[in-house]
Amino acid sequence: PTITVHPDQPLADLGDLYGIFFEDLNHAADGGLYAEMVQNRSFEFCSVDAPDYHALTAWEDAQGAPLTPAPLALRVLSDAPLNSNNLHYLQIDTHDPRTFRNHGYGQGMAFRRDAVYRFSVFARKLYAPVTLTVALTDDAGQILASGETVVTSDDWHQYFLTLTSRGTTAAGRLQLTVSGNAHVSLDMISLFPKDTFHHRINGVREDIGEQLAALHPRFMRFPGGCLVHDGSLDPRDRDAGYRWKNTIGPVEARPARRNSWGYNQTLGLGYYELFQLAEDIGAKPLPVLPGGWDPHHQWAAPMAELQPFIDDALDLIEFANGPVDSEWGAKRAAMGHPQPFHLEYLAIGNEEVGQEFFDRYPRFHNQIKARYPDIKLINSAGPFAAGSEFDRGWTSARQHHSDLVDEHYYMSPRWFLANQHRYDTYDAHGPKVFLGEYASHGNTWANALAEASYMIGLERNAAKVGLACYAPLLCNTDYVNWRPDLIWYDQQHVTGSVNYDVQKLFMTHQGSQNIAHEEANLPAPLPLPAAPTTGAVRFQGADADITYSNISYTDLLSDTTTQLADGTVTGQDQVPLLAKTSGYFRLTFDFVKTGGRPDKGMRLDFGVVDDQHRFGWS
Ligand code: AHR
Incomplete structure (x- = not known):
């Protein structure tokens, strides 16, 4: 074959083509990227989140049996709580010393010899001061580190300890012992490794953060996916939608919610932390907001009540980019980031097919563009079906001049090979494609190769495809909602799939421009693999x-x-x-x-x- 290239004839800018998509499924945040080691730290787990949850999920007695309430001595209460978003706490009233522990996620907590861990707890006592002995143990109960703090405050107060582990274990526990003759309330019992990615307080796991940074993604889409459009915006509703305003500010005041993937979402890894992470890995943030239509519950915000959804979008832009003396810019600054996060992209909706969404989208679009004309707005197409469902999103995008349209598909490797030319016929003058979710069905070499081949087709069509990210990104091997995934981990290890290697190859070697070329004497194409069987x-x-x-x-x-x-x-x-x-x-x-x-x-x-x-x- 002969390929003649014309470096002096640029065809299209590759821009921010390759990025990543973070969604909290497969315990991607709690029990995953978010470095918090304690599961159910604030006793907010409940059966709304998952049928087998209860307020003491993940808590054990000293022998490892599930912790159960003991009349008067050990109870989960909600009167005079830490705050109105964090209603439940552990009340211990005991004559004898009482020991209990937290299991963490998966097989237990992974402690490393000589590593330092930060413990914290909100506590208050009644009557005499209470001594709290805090220990890290291995699976056999051997103490790897311990320290003491004395609860002296009558009102909620946060206490801290730093612990250095003497040993390594993959199945450790956080153990607490309350001294005798104690009347004490405990909430937000928390343990983080000192070494988080970029040393952020309330940060992300160093090993997973490094794995993400090594990709050098140009953008990071978050926080979903399906989880963005659940339910209403009512923060009192446990089943309500993911509302970004609930995810910022003091961690102990963020209302836990039912994640639509069937588990509790603490929101400890919230919008601020996600913006911060994007910045730390050199990616542009790309948030996705709900469009006032929840296909899961078939609920649409009445038109007369849509404005709070739109205000959420306008306020988010101000939170990310506004000056420190603006209302929402001030909140960003108060959390520690006076500089803007340089938000450029904003998506409304995820995998939308309902007319309800497309009736509401124009109101978002018009108000956002009127106030922030430079923000690139992303409209939504449904998940892949040959034609019809994508059409509605594209029609709406063309009509309202959206900058991009979010397409999603999960198909066989064979489909990816056969559809290499999918975008050849797209219009280069209309909205661009945001391929916001795609993957072939598997984590094998054949899948990775099919995806690599497809990505060449994306690059060739850079005039029409603006952004693309593989999905899902993260999976905890002990909590699999969805496979395949790009990066797999447990509490101790993290491994990129072979698909990860392909993404890394393309991201770290992303060119800046498509240039004209001609091909001659190409060999005949190889036949596609055999047709699907029955x-x-x-x-x-x-x-x-x-x-x-x-x-x-x-x-x-x-x-x-x-x-x-x-x-x-x-x-x-x-x-x-x-x-x-x-x-x-x-x-x-x-x-x-x-x-x-x-x-x-x-x-x-x-x-x-x-x-x-x-x-x-x-
Ligand atoms: O990536 C997993 C899920 O697939 C996303 O939440 C959703 O958008 C799609 O259906």
Whole structure:
């Protein structure tokens, strides 16, 4: 083959093409990137977050058995709390010394010999001062470090200790012993390694932070994904949406929430910390805000009540970029960052398909552009389906002159190879593509190669594709909501996947411009891997009976939709829905478990390749 390049003929700027996307699923924040080691530090876990949670989740007695309330002696109370966002605390009233411990995440806390840990607690006592002995232990209960602090305050007060571990363990515990004859309230029991990434207080894990920094991403999208558009903006509602204003300010005053991925989200890693992280890794921040439409609960903010959502967007821009004497710029400065965070990009909505969103988007767009014309606004297209769902986002974007449109797809490696030319026909004069989520179904070399090939197609089309980021970014091996993922870790180790190596290669060697070239005498293209084989799709039950209805089945390649029969699956039985499939499909359905809340519009995209189904869902 002969390739002739013309360095004097630039075609398109590659700009900020490659970045990363952080979403708190797979315990990406709590139990992951966020360096807090204590799980359920403020006793706010509850069954709204996850069915098996309770206020003492992750707390144990001295023998490692789950900690249970003891009448009068050990209780979780909520009268006279630390603040109105942090209602629960541990009350201990005891004659004898009492020892209990926190398990941390996964197998336990990872302590390293000679490493330093910072303990803190909010406490208040009734009557006499109370001695609190704080220890780091290994899995056998051996003490690796210990220290004491005396609670002397009658009102909530924060106490600190620094502990240096004498040993290394992958399954450690934080152990507390309250002296005898004590009446003491404890809340926000916290332990961080002293060495966080860039030595930030309330910061992120050093090893994971370094893994992110090594990518040299140009931008960082956050905080979701699906989790951004849950529910209302009401901070009193545990099931409410992710509202950025709840995630800044003192950590102990941030209201914990139900993360839509099925666990508690402390919001300790909030917007300030995420802006800070983006800056520390040299990436431009790219926040995603809800657009007043929650497809999970099928709830739309009434038009007359939409303004607070829009104000959230306007205030966020001021928080990031405003002068220190502006209302929200002052809050940023008070948290320790008087300089602006240089926000350039803002996305409204995530994977939007509902007309409700597109009815509301223009109001965001017009007000944001009127006040901040230089902010690049990102409209939203639905997740991939051959054509129709993307069209609404693109139509809206063209009509309102959005700067970019967020497309998402999770497909087979074969799809990525076959669609290398996807963007060749896109219009270079309209809004640009933000490929905000993509991955082929797996963490193998074949997946990574298919993604690399696809990324060449993105670069070739840099005039039309502005930004692209693989998804999801992070996964704790003990809490997998979704796979594949770019970076895997437990409490002790972190490993980049082979897909990570591809992203790193492209990010660290991102060119600045596409230049004209011609190709001649190219070898004939290799045939694509064999066509997908056959498989079956079954509806598998849980312990309860599940009734499903409104099932439709779309072949994503031919865009043909078939309606399937409604039915019930009992116990853990399976009901075949499709006997024979090949290719790439979408199932949508409603279901309700006996005694449960109906879930409407569930969606499952999957491909069948070599007898393996891979699927994502939302
Ligand atoms: O990346 C995982 C999820 O996939 C995101 O939350 C959502 O946007 C998509 O459906």
